[in-house]
Amino acid sequence: MAEHDLNVREGAQAALAVEPVVIGNRRLTIEDVVEIARQRASVALSDDAAWRARIERGAEFLRKRLADGATVYGVNTGYGDACVVGVPPELVEALPLQLTRYHGCGMGRYLEPAETLAVIAARLNSLAHGYSGVRGVLLERLADLINRRILPRIPAEGSVGASGDLTPLSYVAAALVGEREVLFEGRLRDAQDVWAELGHVPLTLAPKEGLALMNGTAVMTGLACLAFARADHLTRLAARLTALCTVALDGRAAHFDALIFDAKPHAGQAEAAAWIRADLAGRDDTSGQRLQDRYSIRCAPHVIGVARDALTWVRRDIENELNSANDNPLIDPDGERVLHGGNFYGGHIAFAMDALKTAVANLADLMDRQLALIVDDKFNNGLPRNLSGATAERAPINHGFKAVQISSSAWTAEALKLTMPASVFSRSTEAHNQDKVSMGTIAARDCLRVLELTEQVAAAHTLAAVQGMRLRLAATQTATVPAPLSGFAERVTAVSAFVGEDRPLEADLRALTALIADCGLAGDVGSGG
Template identity: 60%
Template sequence: MTLLHDPLRKSSTSAPLTLDGSPVTLEDIMSVAEGQRRVMLSTASDFRARIARGNAFLERLLEEEGVIYGVTTGFGDSCTREVSAADLEQLPRQLYTFHGCGLGEVLSVEASRAVVMVRLVSLCRGVSGVSVELLERLVWLLEHDIVPVIPEEGSVGASGDLTPLSYLAAALCGEREVFEHGKRRPSAEVFAKHGLAPYRLKPKEGLALMNGTAVMTALGVFAFARTAYLARLATRITALSVYSLDGNPYHFDADLFAAKPHPGQNQVAARLREDLHAPRTPRNSPRLQDRYSTRCAPHVIGVVEDSLPWWRQFLETELNSANDNPLFDAEAGKVMHGGHFYGGHVAFAMDGLKQASANLADLLDRQLALLVDTRFNHGLPSNLSGAEPARAALNHGYKAVQIGASAWTAEALKLTMPASVFSRSTECHNQDKVSMGTIAARDALRILTLVEQVAAAALHAACQGVDLRRRQAGAAPLPKQLAGFLDACRTHIPPLVEDRALEAELRTLCDLIRERHWSLYDA
């Protein structure tokens, strides 16, 4: 798998992504989900022949009266019940109909695009028995920015994301609702507007659409992108905090970190050295030991950086897999019944990501607590207030912001309980061990929202701390890279002199962080 070259920044390529069963990357999914790149189905004869062979093999089995799970039988524990030939066309509709019980908030348009894309990539592997027509219809949805409205709750992560993916199957068939260019409308109405008949699912196509890990994987891609960016942003905020606190920049010495050679941890230390312009450590440092939230920042952020490659491996392998059931080997002439819909790898990655990313919030919250406290901030005003001394009693600076950051951090830490250990026996004990991968991914996204809020608060305060430190006599010059970043931030958040409500500015920063607005560090 490719290593992260830049934390999933928005794609600038205009070339369409052509799907032919070859592996795609997390960046490919994000570029489509964020509306930056078009998708095309390959016209190559070998690719289309491979898809057609799988579908033809399935049709031949039906003619020979073969028993195929979910095609000629009921679903789950009903697999012993044979479906009559007259009802085979109705069976896929029954599947998405009785699974139409999702609740909770609906996925964002971007997340829904990612779901369609992830399912499409899997079906292009050519072993799910679907037709080229189904793949073309999925591409049509993305091309016209028409995606299903999908409730986010109701999946236990095996047999895949059945309930949320039923909304994709139903939308293709002209039922339920879709987002058309972001506007929620009935599917049938949208298809009629485009002069397109609702799709009629062929045998196995309902199961192929629904019996997979597309929702948890799609959400995992977003979680990965946001976490990768937050690791870099937390490093930059740490550098600002070290300068603000008049801290010891030599805690990040290259020789020191060579003694503990975790690659990601060393990369964070190198970035801090670059930001703080501290290439060489003197014989005796000006301050022996800063507090852990700055001194050990590479060790906290480094856990994320060192985990990104294996999170990527788990997600990209899942993304590029055939994960429905059953699968068909047309060349060998066999039907393979298994459990590839089980989302254990996604669940494990998301549970780990939750803990590592929540620790970023805890780190930044502790840095903010140092910045506002005159016992630890080495001469900065109480609560980083920028008011004149005569107004000091009236102004309270970042006092409430630090309280808010502490609340968001506590909530993030509370949510780190692993979801994957809460398997429940479902569906008459047929699904008696399930992954909870989708819940883990949803938890991760909620935690990341909270981490981004803490980062916004810490960034706002750190910029204030830098400004206040620079005013002091004898202050060290602000290194060029930090000065440029501070100027970029100041286009969105002015210094805090007299108290003002900061909600709008914090929300702006949260939006910028989620959009991965600032380019942080060279690849």
Template identity: 60%
Template sequence: MSVVSKTQTAVIFGQGPLTIKDVDAVATQGCPVALSEDPAFAQRIAAGVAFLDKLLTEDGVIYGVTTGYGDSCTVAVPLHQVNELPLHLLRFHGCGLGDYFNEQESRAILAARLASLTQGYSGVSWGLLERLCELLNRNIIPRIPQEGSVGASGDLTPLSYVAAVICGERDVFYEGQIRPAAEVLAENDLQPLQLRPKEALAIMNGTAVMTGLACLAYQRADYLTCLSSRITALASLALLGNSNHFNEKLFSVKPHAGQQQVAGWIRKDMNHQSYPRNSERLQDRYSIRCAPHVIGALRDALPWFRETIENELNSANDNPIIDGEGEQVLHGGHFYGGHIAMVMDAMKTAVANLADLHDRQMALLMDTKYNQGLPPNLSASSIERSTLNHGFKAVQIGCSAWTAEALKLTMPASVFSRSTECHNQDKVSMGTIAARDCLRILQLTEQVLAASLMSVQQGVRLRMAKAELDEVSLQSDVRQMLTQLSEQIELLAEDRMLEHELRQLVSQIQQRHWHLYEDLA
């Protein structure tokens, strides 16, 4: 993404609660942002700044404004050095390592931080809020290392890269290049800001990294429940499965709403009335028969995930909280990312189960002992060349590798709290690590689903070629998707390199290319 959309309606910060979809629109679609024009909102922002200024003139003691940071809160900072303190905070936290968040992830982080600061309880100036908007609208995106946050006392180290860019330091993504922030700001006629007392702390001392990533993770997980249902229906068709396993009455007696929804999707995709096949086994194997239960567990968790993520998104989560209108400084721990950590740990486990489900479905499709007469490894080669061709054999091995890695990462990050910073941060959330784990598991699971989609469409096409499945009997949306896939993916008759086709499918999944069900959340 190189430019911000000029046609979309702006997401307004400061006028009411934001949603996961708002953050996703800003991050992935380049939606512009703006600040609310409500006078009450502007007054709340101004009151926080005025109250801080008043405290400074009265020699008030404010953590991170007139004191050092963390365990150094007992160290008094002389008033003549207060204005230098923000620069020291962002500079000594400039020690992030690991890979860098991509542009979309970094835009989500900026949006999440702006959402928190516009609650009006952080004591920041209107100019700082405008600058965050400018960075998003001009697509000047801080280059943020992924590693270095324990998810309490805020995402300090990664968010220091946001604060630094505002001050004209470090690097940014801009127009497809990585460039020094100072150069890009100058090209855009933007002067580096001198951060006011508390402003570096307000930017850095919060849950914006984990929350921004959680918003993106939610959208991807939501979509995967739908795609997983469609792939299961195609797998069942390819295996000549028993559509009665998704019977409406059957699922009415175990009334988990998400599970029922998934069963309904699969039932519709299989076109149950025209395809009520009853296999010789009477009961299909668990990876087909129990698919609504596996996918439904994630589907049923999504409302809780959404509520928790959006609560965090619409919170003031730095420290101290500045109540300018009530003239209070409230010292607390709202930077603690426990709620996001819990959601990300739960989500990554549910998503990894989708990878495991489809890895097992694919194993059934490959193996002539279980695939109801399909060729070995789903190869469409001629009999004369069957000894040479190996179909999806290596792809299935890849699925097992991706699934194993996803399952390995499900160890909950939130239980690995480490006491740090002179035992001031002695119980931490690890929410950012949980969010990063979740995104990695989503990537691996999307790879498994891309391979599964490629294999099930081949299996269905082989059934139709053998006149064991009538194309006319297929539900219209399923038929349309299969037609699109057949135009994109040549039937695998002769062994060929599949990497590029797989990467294209992964990209399409991540872009939510196929509109699958009308009631997609």
């Protein structure tokens, strides 16, 4: 715990040392959210006077509507199917707190700190569009959660992804009003005590603010931002490992000739092929042992390319959702209207996450097949059985990467099993008011699990591919390794040394998987490095 405390403090200090991400009156990118989530950036509300005035004008218009006796859903009515129930004026102020409390029924694992920060950033940005009728002070307190690293303990399960991520977002609202537990400076604390320590009184929610905080797509969208970044990194890593396997298998670089991909012009596969080609620059194909390498090598750009092309429209949909007002009702301070609609519906994120997890699972399958090739002495063109690095005398009792390949197969199978789309499993709920729902948050969580499994496969494959390359160099004195692959192998070896005698590799795999999940292993692929 002491080490975790130190990491939290260092992360907060690092975030405050860089240029903050400005919220309000501008469009956020996935990268903005990822930087916030990884504690590499703080946030700052825009100092644009017109934007700030518009925020307050929305809150004032809502107050005026209530004073005029208008009926506004969730402000002076019950919630959901209870929209037909009027709330007496003397209870209107109490209603938001009731909403946060009865939704405190989440289950499952708690979101990780990075996930929690991504969620808060997504909710803050949505409310900052000025269509939610919230006060500026609410936005400031959300910014405080990020900048002070006051992290609500958000259970991952309990949202159907329409009418928003109500239950998980209730934990964000509860933290603001000083209820439930938060993670602060590495320890679980009562939210009220943390606010007191920081010199703040817990927020009293204005009539629509509980609903505005909870009735939106921030959980699925924040998680989707993180999923996008990790998937992008895995495509680059899969390309690099394909190049590494080509060297280890004494394969042919000609499979990645640009003309092949000009003849079938999918942009993503051409991009993947270009990365592999750059990693193999200068390689001589004359020593290749097969005229055509097996599909998992030769067709790798075609597999990776599907994910690359999917990422283009996945980015579009995530960033549109991120930069939307997605609660209900919307408050139009300029036209002075209250609009009851369904922007809380998370269908675009649901479909994007269902598609992305399938593309990522295919990367797991690709890497697992490449791993199976290089460990098998029937197919690896002369490398030792299971990539054992043992001496001839010790070889009979050494088994190298045999168990690693078995584990990789298990992780791949689980990833493939999880590709069942969540978005088609709508369940009518809440007295058939929420009778068609998106399941977007479940899709996002599924995608993150597929990513986690695929990163484990990638870690196993990375260790094996570097081992295979080193064994090929030892066996072929004239072989050379292109500089990008040599530098990559050195970085991997710093985490996990060459496997001569058998040893447990769990710690190596965990360290490398963490590096991959943090998008820290293939950073130079596609960037000219």
